[in-house]
Amino acid sequence: MKRRYWLIAFLILQLANTEVAGQLLPNIEIINALKESDRHIANGKSHLALVQLHQVLQTKEAVTDQSILSHLYNNLAIVLARYNNFTAAMACFYKAGSVESKYNATKRGKRYISFFSTNSNYENKIKENIVNDEILELMVQDQINQKELERTEEFESELIQTASIVEAFLDQKEATHYALALLIKQPIPGQKNTNTGLGEVGHSFISLIKYNKDQSAVCKTFGFYPEEGQLIPVNPLMPKANSVIKNDAYHTWDQLLGKFVSKEQFEKVLEYIDHNIDNEYHLSDYNCSDFALTIAQLSSIQIENTVGNWPLGKGDNPGYIGQSILAGKYTNLDSKTKEGLFTCSNNLFTKTKK
Known part of the structure; x- marks a missing residue:
């Protein structure tokens, strides 16, 4: 038995x-x-x-x-x-x-040649109700x-009607989630420089996303620019210009910091855009980075050490913002921690063959 x-x-x-x-x-x-x-x-x-x-x-x-x-x-x-x-x-x-992010970098002199995020301590919080x-x-x-990750420098950001950004989100569809991404193209990737020394200052821009209940989504990626075609382009001696908004959907970037936001925060962002998108461009006081950072702040994203100096001026700039993101000098003010923030780097600036 x-x-x-x-x-x-x-x-x-x-x-x-x-x-x-x-x-x-x-x-x-x-x-x-x-x-x-x-x-x-x-x-x-x-x-x-x-x-x-x-x-x-x-x-x-x-x-x-x-x-x-x-x-x-x-x-x-x-x-x-x-x-x-x-x-x-x-x-x-x-x-x-x-997820808990960890950062790894390979440096060559002062330049980061490879910077990426890995993750550990995955929590069992799989959420399916978005896409x-x-x-x-x-x-x-x-x-x-598409076979290859194409570089996007060849795509010129085109002018768009400022009103079209807010209007795109008034689609009469019920939303389930809202998100925002702050994107930074540094003058020299991986370095804390305000410019390249040859006139290139980088760019800061925003992507706004609305996810709808019917599984559709609206995404607008755009940036704040000085109007072109002036006799003398914007410079430290003549820092003012009329502003324009361009479609930056294909613009290259080095650092990204993203967050899901509440309906109230998203509506505050749209309201700010509606009332301030035609503000005068000023190289030191209200440039592309000031515009993008204000939208990030309305979304409860705080980034430290974003102001740098250049000849005859100083202000928020992509070089400093990008380095602060790389260094983890940011906070989700909703949680008072880094939780709820998505960050990654775009290795397009490395010399590694794709």
């Missing part, structure tokens, strides 16, 4: 082990694929990373560990941001739940079909 019980117990144990092994095997393959995507992200090989992540996304139903899913969505957020697909990137950041995975898969496949 005892032998019979032992035999039954042994068979039950074998079945349990077989089931566990069946669950672990796909997870191990997925973990290895995610590690491979980590390496591609670190080296700026966004296309290869996206191919790996797309494969994991297609097999995610086999995943039993929520931290693996969090890792997947966080990596997707980084790569999709590098494709300037901020709608998908912020949605993936939301799906990833809470469903069927739509996300289509977005990812569309990016893969």
